[in-house]
Amino acid sequence: MTTQPQSDSSRPDDIIVVADELDDSPQSGGSLRPYLELVRAPAVFTALADVLLGFFFAYRHLFHWGMAYLPPWGLLATLLGASALLYMAGMVLNDYFDAGVDARERPRRPIPSGRVSRAAAGRIGGLMLLGGVALGWLAIIQAGNFRPGIVATGLAAAVLLYDAWLKNTPAGPLGMGACRMLNVLLGMSAAAEAFEATHYVLAGGVGVYIVGVSLFARREAESSSPIVLAAAMAVMAAGIGLIAWFPSWADEAGLGLALPASKVALWQQFMLLLGLLILYRCLMAILNRGQPRYVQMAVAHCLRSLIVLDAFACLAVAGIIPAIAIFALLVPAFVLGRWLYST
Secondary structure, three states: OOOOOOOOOOHHOOOOOOHHHHHOOOOOOOHHHHHHHHHHHHHHHHHHHHHHHHHHHHHHHHHOOOOOOOOOHHHHHHHHHHHHHHHHHHHHHHHHHHHHHHHHHOOOOOOOOOOOOOHHHHHHHHHHHHHHHHHHHHHHHHHHHHHHHHHHHHHHHHHHHHHHHHHOOOOOOHHHHHHHHHHHHHHHHHOOOOOOOOHHHHHHHHHHHHHHHHHHHHHOOOOOOHHHHHHHHHHHHHHHHHHHHHHHHHHHHOOOOOOOHHHHHHHHHHHHHHHHHHHHHHHHHOOOOOOOOHHHHHHHHHHHHHHHHHHHHHHHHOOHHHHHHHHHHHHHHHHHHHHHOOO
C-alpha cells in the first residue's frame, strides 16, 4: 500500500456537495462560516440519520406498540451528540492532516486560506474526538451497559486511523465504510440486547454502500476510469441489496419488525426502485467517461441519499413515524448545503 499523498480526489469525506455548490462563486460569510466549513456542517445530518436508524432498531418494539412506552430520548440525545462530535472531528482532522495537499489542490479551504490556523484545527478536532468518546461513555449510565462507550471508542479510533493513514491507501474506502457501520452500531448500542447477526447485516449494508460511494469518489477532481466507477456502483448496489434483504433475514431469525411479512416483497420492490433512482447519477457519470463534474454530482447525490436509505430501512424496522423523523433531516442538510461549501 502506498503512503504517497493523493489529490483531494481520494478523500470522499470532502465531496459531500450539492449541485449548486459546484461553481466557482466567491465565498462570503461571518467569522463562524470557516468553522462550519471545516466541520462540513451540511454532512453531519447523514451521520445523525445512521444513529437514528440504529436507535429505532434498538427500541423497535416500543414503536410497534404505538409508543405506549416511550424510548429513552435522553439517551438518544447523548448518542446523537457523540456521533456529531466524532463525525465533525473526522472532518476537521482530515483537513489537519492534509493541509499541505489542500494548499495546492483546494486553497479556498479554511486552513490554506488562513481563515483557520492548522494548530487551531488540530485542537478543535482533538477536543471533538475526545468529546465524542466522553459522551459515548456517559451514555452507558443511561443504557445500563458498556456497549455505547466501547462502540464510541472504536469509532473514534477508526476515524483517527482513516484520517491519519488509511485514506491515502487502497484500504481507504474500507476504512470509511467501517466508520459508517460503527456509527449505526452506536445507535443500536442504546438497548441492552447483545449484537447479533441481524444487527451486523443492517449496519453492514450501510457500511458497504459507503465503501462504494468512497471508491466512486477516489478521483472526483480528475477524470475517473469508467471501469472503476462501474465497480464502485456495483458495490453501492450490493449495500442497497443487503439493506433490502435485511427484513427477510430478520424474519428467518424471528426478529420482530414493523413491516408485516406479507408486505416484505412490496417493500423490497420499492427498495429496488429507490436503488435505481440513487444509482442513476452514477450511471450518467460512467456514460460521460468519468468527467469530474458528473462524478462530483453523483457522489453528492449518493451521500444525501443515505438519509433516504436510512429512513426507508427504518420504515421496515420501526414504522412510519420514526422513518419520517429520519427523512426530515434532509431539510437542514439541503438548507445548509446551499449556503456552505462542503468541499
